[in-house]
Amino acid sequence: MPPRLKVAVVGATGETGASIMNALLENPENFEVLALVRQASVDKQAVVDFAQRGVIVKTIDLSEATDTIVPLLIGLDVVVCCLTLLQAKEETALIEACSKAKVGRYVPSFFGPVCPSRGVMMLREMKENNLDVVKRLYLPYTVIDVGWWYQLALPELPSGKLQTKKDVSLNELIGDGNTPFALIDNRDIGKFVTRIIADPRTLNKKIFCYNEISTSGKIWDLLEELSGEKIPRVYARKEDLEAKMSRASEILAKSFDAAAQLDLGIGQYMWTLGIRGDNVPKRAKYLGYMDARELYPDIKITPLASYIEGRLSGTVRNIYEGRKFGQ
Numbered sequence: 470m471p472p473r474l475k476v477a478v479v480g481a482t483g484e485t486g487a488s489i490m491n492a493l494l495e496n497p498e499n500f501e502v503l504a505l506v507r508q509a510s511v512d513k514q515a516v517v518d519f520a521q522r523g524v525i526v527k528t529i530d531l532s533e534a535t536d537t538i539v540p541l542l543i544g545l546d547v548v549v550c551c552l553t554l555l556q557a558k559e560e561t562a563l564i565e566a567c568s569k570a571k572v573g574r575y576v577p578s579f580f581g582p583v584c585p586s587r588g589v590m591m592l593r594e595m596k597e598n599n600l601d602v603v604k605r606l607y608l609p610y611t612v613i614d615v616g617w618w619y620q621l622a623l624p625e626l627p628s629g630k631l632q633t634k635k636d637v638s639l640n641e642l643i644g645d646g647n648t649p650f651a652l653i654d655n656r657d658i659g660k661f662v663t664r665i666i667a668d669p670r671t672l673n674k675k676i677f678c679y680n681e682i683s684t685s686g687k688i689w690d691l692l693e694e695l696s697g698e699k700i701p702r703v704y705a706r707k708e709d710l711e712a713k714m715s716r717a718s719e720i721l722a723k724s725f726d727a728a729a730q731l732d733l734g735i736g737q738y739m740w741t742l743g744i745r746g747d748n749v750p751k752r753a754k755y756l757g758y759m760d761a762r763e764l765y766p767d768i769k770i771t772p773l774a775s776y777i778e779g780r781l782s783g784t785v786r787n788i789y790e791g792r793k794f795g796q
Contacts, residue, residue, distance in 0.1 A: 473498070473499055473500055473501045474499065474500050474501070474546040474547055474666065474667060475500075475501045475503070475544060475545050475546045475547070476493060476500050476501065476502055476503065476545070476546060476547040476548075476549065476666065477502075477503040477504070477505050477527075477542070477545050477547070477548050477549070478490055478493070478502070478503070478504055478505070478548075478549045478551060479505045479529070479548065479549070479550050479551065479552060479563060480550065480551030480552045480553075480556075480578070481504040481505075481506065481515075481516075481519065481524075481551065482504075482506070482510065482513060482515040482516060482519075483551050483553070484620075484655055484788060484789065485551045485580050485655065485658055486549075486551035487515065488655055488656055488657075488658045488659040488662075489549055489551065489658065489659040489662045489663075490502065490504065490519060490524070490659070491656075491659055492658075492659025492660050492662060492663045493659065493662075493663055494519075494522050494523065494524070495663075496663055497523065499663070499667065500663070501525070502523070502524050502525070503524065503525045503526070503527060503545070504516065504519050504524050504525070504526050504527070505527055505528075505529040505541065506526060506527075506528060506529065507528065507529070507530065508528045508530065511526065511528060527541055529541055531556075531559035531560075531562045531563055532559065532562070533562075535562055535565045535566045535569060536569070538562065538563070538566035539566050539569045539570045540570075541566075541570075542566055542567055542570035542572055543570045543571070544570075545567075545570070545572050545573070546572075546573040546574065547572070547573060547574045547575075547576065547666045548563070548567050548572050548574075548575050548576065549576040549662065549666070550563060550575070550576060550577055550578040551578055551580070552578050553578070554578075554592055554595050554596070557595055557598070557599060560577070560578055560599050561599055561602055564577070564599060564602050564603055564606065564608065565602070565606070567608055568606040568607075568608045572608070572609075573609060574609045574610065574611060574666060574672060575603060575608050575609065575610045575611075576610070576611050576612075576613060576662070576666065577596065577599055577600055577603060577610065577612060578596065578599075579596050579600075579612050579613060579614050580613060580614065580615055580658065581593070581596070581614055581615065582614065582615075582616070582617055582650070582651075582738065582741055582742060582747065582748040583614050583651075583677055583747055583748050583749075583752065583753040583756060583758060584741040584745070584747040584748065584756075585747070585756065589737070589740070589741055589745065589747065590737040590738070590740075590741055591733060591734065591737060592734055592737070600612065609672055609673060610672075610673060611665060611666065611671050611672060611673070611674060611675075611676060612674070612675040612676065613661070613662060613665060613675075613676050613678060614675065614676070614677055614678070614753070614758070615651075615653045615658055615661075615677075615678045615679060616650070616651030616652040616653035616678070616679030616680060616681070616748065617639075617650055617651065617652050617653070617738075617742055617748065618652070618653060618654070618655045618788070619652055619653065619654045619655070619680075619771075619773055619776045619777075620634075620654075620655050620776075620787075620788035621633075621634065621637055621638045621639065621788065622638070622639050622652060622685075622688055622773075623638065623639070623688065623692055623777070623780075624638070624639065624640050624641075624689060624692070624700055625640070626692070626696055626698050626700065627698055627699070627700065627701070628698055630696065630698075630781065631692075631696065631780055631781060632787060633787070634787070634788055634789050636731065636735075637731075637735060639685055639688075639739070639742075640703070641685075641703045641704060641705040641739075642685045642686055642689065642702060642703065642704045642705065642743075643685045643704075643705050643710075643739050643742060643743025643744065644704075644705070644706065644707055644743050644744050645686075645704075646684060646685045646686030646689070646702075646704065646743075647684050647686055648684060648685075648742070648743045648744065648746045649682050649683065649684050649746065649749055650682070650683070650684070650742040650743065650746065650747075650748040650749060651677070651679035651680075651681070651682055651748050651749055651750065651753075652679060652680055652681045652682070652683055652688075652773060653678060653679050653680045653770075654680055654770070654771040654773075654776050655788065656771065657678075657680060657768075657770050657771055658678065660768050660769075660770075661676075661678040661761050661765065661768060664761075664764070664765045664768065665678075665761065665764075668764070670759075670764070671759065671764075674758075674759055675756070675757055675758045675759065676758060676759050676760075676761050676764070677750065677753040677754075677758040677759070677760055677761060678761040678762075679750070679761070679762065680770040680771065680772070680773070681770075681772065681773055682749060682750070683773065684743075685743055688773070689702070691773065691774060691777065692777055695774065695777050695778060695781060696777075696781055705739055705743075707744050710736050710739055710740055710744065713732055713736045714732075714733055714736040714737060714740070716729075716732070717729040717730070717732040717733035717736065718733060721733065750762075
């Protein structure tokens with residue numbers, strides 16, 4: 470039996486980080502799991518729970534000099550970064566430390582929709598900037614991108630039976646509602662990650678993970694069918710999104726504005742998903758991605774209908790409960 474991979478996750482208590490941690494912990498014969506957390510997070514219940522499940526918890530301060538971080542990383546086979554883009558500078562420090570520590574594989578904090586590297590999404594370009602650092606250092610890496618989360622793909626029901634994170638969810642049909650894009654249950658991301666990081670075929674590659682392909686119109690139809698409720702159709706047309714992104718860009722050109730930044734970010738997500746149609750397997754392959762569904766056809770994925778049924782019955786929790794978006 471091969472030795473267990475020693476895997477550290479940075480940002481382990483976030484939505485994506487927790488999905489990955491749970492999947493790693495379900496495979497104790499394959500992985501020794503570490504969580505690298507800020508000192509201020511050591512006593513958080515999520516961190517305490519991980520420690521009780523056998524996770525080795527170590528504190529890390531990514532604002533410190535790189536050489537002070539390196540000893541924490543020596544001997545690691547894989548480091549998975551799940552930091553937010555608000556922590557882009559911290560991720561740069563982590564990349565440099567991983568290179569000095571000779572980490573076997575670094576997984577940068579991508580985990581978003583597929584689209585071209587430049588000229589489509591501001592957030593994508595920020596991620597690519599850190600990938601450029603990875604490549605300049607010749608640090609072994611694997612980029613993992615995913616379908617749009619089920620958890621952010623549903624509108625609210627008129628009855629209030631299904632609540633969403635409205636400021637970051639698809640509350641409107643994009644364009645005419647007929648452009649296909651890939652979807653994934655956030656809880657399934659970890660299943661793919663555990664296979665990808667143990668696979669030599671994926672080293673220095675980009676991987677696309679998804680569960681289903683659908684459209685915003687079909688998603689609304691399915692929610693109506695399963696809930697028995699009629700959802701008023703509200704459309705975010707191409708020209709509406711162009712105007713929204715233009716206004717936000719004008720504001721941000723003068724000074725930072727959190728509301729404008731969110732408008733631009735969500736507008737660009739909707740643009741790439743429902744107008745350009747970037748986030749589909751065919752275009753991912755054109756952009757150099759390997760298809761995780763083809764690599765691992767045996768992974769048991771959650772159908773969108775099952776996720777919706779769980780939300781309607783109350784057996785599946787809402788996203789970002791008890792925390793802000795991006796945490």
